[in-house]
Amino acid sequence: MQRPVSTLNLPQSIRTRLHNAGYRLTADLADAAADPTALATRTYFVFICGGNSPYTDDDARPHFDPPPFPNLPQSTELGITLDQAMTTIKQLGRVPLVSTSALDALTVERARHAITSSSHAFDGLMGGAGMRTGRVTEICGPPGMGKTQFGMQFCVNVQIPSAAGGVDGEAVFIDTEGSFIVDRVVEIASATREELHSHQIQEVPTIETMLSRIHFFRVHSHVEQVALINQLDEFLASHPKIKLIVIDSIAFHFRQKFADMGQRTRLLNGMAQRLRALAENRDVAVVMTNQMTTRIRRVGAGLGDGDSATLVPALGDSWGHACTNRVILSWQDDARQASLVKSPNLPEATVLYAITADGVRDIAGFAAPPAPAAGTSNSRKRPHSELGGPQEGP
């Protein structure tokens, strides 16, 4: 592979040394790749020769003899050390362009798991089976809509044993707002257990087991949040059963006034990127909640009568690109409704759901997305009502 040495991800000093020693393309380094010691000593040798290679044109690239003083100790201040030689060679092995065929991607996609929300209607909204692993989903809504309830419900449902069509996994719950109340999780967990029992599922985990499979992190500032999210990869590596990450909420610590709003955008995008990578590489579902904010459209100067205010998800427009799927929760008269407003593969739709003592559930008599007569709906939504929810009960 012909790649200029100067484009390798190396410290400037090493790049200069390599350049001065006459290495221009990665192919020139290929023979050294087998033996880092040789590379280190060779460069050293060239350095004693005067530091600058006398050969400047490519035809007269230097021919390396074995070093004249093979037993000389390597000097850290002159040539490159063995460590540096190793890093250089590691860079060579990297092929920067990694691609997968669409067919492979489809196979991976089909192998993804799904975590049910316990509401068939909501599962239908998310494509039939619930939250898919490998995806990042944002649930937005004003306070009291049930964002945290969804988070807790998924934490419990991710543990449904595979005999019942579940994932049999563990969960990470990152609490930035202090709204994770463990007694409520116990309620949801016991309701889920009863439901599993009623379907004659064996080996239902006990409440204690369920709770001990939810890894809980409380975050008190945006700095802690950044620090934690950057360590999640290692945490997931040591806990391979984790199939779900809930962040409730992603926005809280980023709603403050940043002196540099550019920094906020950069931090948020960095986090979003890490979460997407985690979802993909570790095959986990990432669910994050977001607050809503009022966007005021001003007419004229100051606060006036013509101003209109709308509720929009917090963190601004650029954050809207960060998540793969976005669900907005709101009140429709006296019923709670969830609207899928952004998704690469699912049609936009709105369903009703309920928050009961047992957790997230369907509203009685409402099990599928609304009929096409509901106005905004289109024919693409049809397949959903036929798909229904997960086939776990009668």
Next chain:
Amino acid sequence: MDLAALGLSKHTEALLRKAHLETAEDILLLSGPELAAQARLPTPKAAALLRHIFTRVYPTSSVPRTAQDLFTCRAARLSTGDAVLDSVLGGGLTPGITEVFGKSGVGKTQLGLQLCVMAAGPTALGGLDGGAIYISTEQPFPVSRFHNIAAARFPTISPIDILDRTHIVHIRDHETQQHILTCYLGATVARLNARVVVVDSIAANFRGGDVDLSSSTTTGANTALADRAGMLYEVGRALKHVADTHGCVIVCLNQVVDVFAKEWPARQQLPQPDQPGNFEHQNNQTAPTLGLAWANMVTTRVRMSRVDRYPAAAGSLNQQGKPMDAETASLYVSRTLQVGFAPHLPASSCRYSVTSRGVVGLA
């Protein structure tokens, strides 16, 4: 976190200081390549340094907690001392921010006083045997009323013990409030072993003159709104931190504003708030102050409301034209306590009355 606490080599620390990176926070907010460029470190070293600081700022390995750990060491709930109210509140208040809002005269302050009494009361009688902090921003602390409630709630012990454990802070301006809540509350809660902090009310100083929302220019008004949201975040974050680290219940009492529907064309068609008969009509048109920015900070929201149904002609006077005594008047007043939202509670409600014992639920 200062650099010195991070356990870095002298050389690295010197490089970082030279690049004006004085705290862990400064460094963490940079990406790897940025750090490498700014501190003149080699890229792999910068990445390793970042990883090291991540583990220092948030040690995932030393504090692996599961929900089971939380369950076994969860703090006792703060009872209101009343079975009916407790059943609506799921056995009492949990650590976190609980907002109680309602019009003046519904009994918010009464409930606040009562919670202080319960926090300081003995465990055997349903209290938490700790301290209480009452931060007053509106009226002076009604100390004799507090004494009465303490005596009525715990007749067997001396109210002096309760009073001794309740600490009162008066704050009259917004800047002081911001400073005390964000910087000093945590240490004070720890020192006094406070189980409850009541802020009565959270909004008074925010609604005062020094936070100017009526700026004449669009940018001025926008900046003022953004500033207020930023300050509310600071307060909310600090209160949540205190609640979490000390297992302390934070109760914020909040005022209400009337919400006017846009289509009402003129002022004279609005219901007159001073006509008692209109209270019920008015009731659903109030919302807590400070808007959505504050609502996002609240863990549990509780609404207290009252509806007065005096006989139409007489108002609060009886047939003889004399003021009614408290008992008769209470027959015409219906008060409701209602859970607005909470992560652990259904939206239930109960009726209550205000008596010598404080707020008492009616079954």
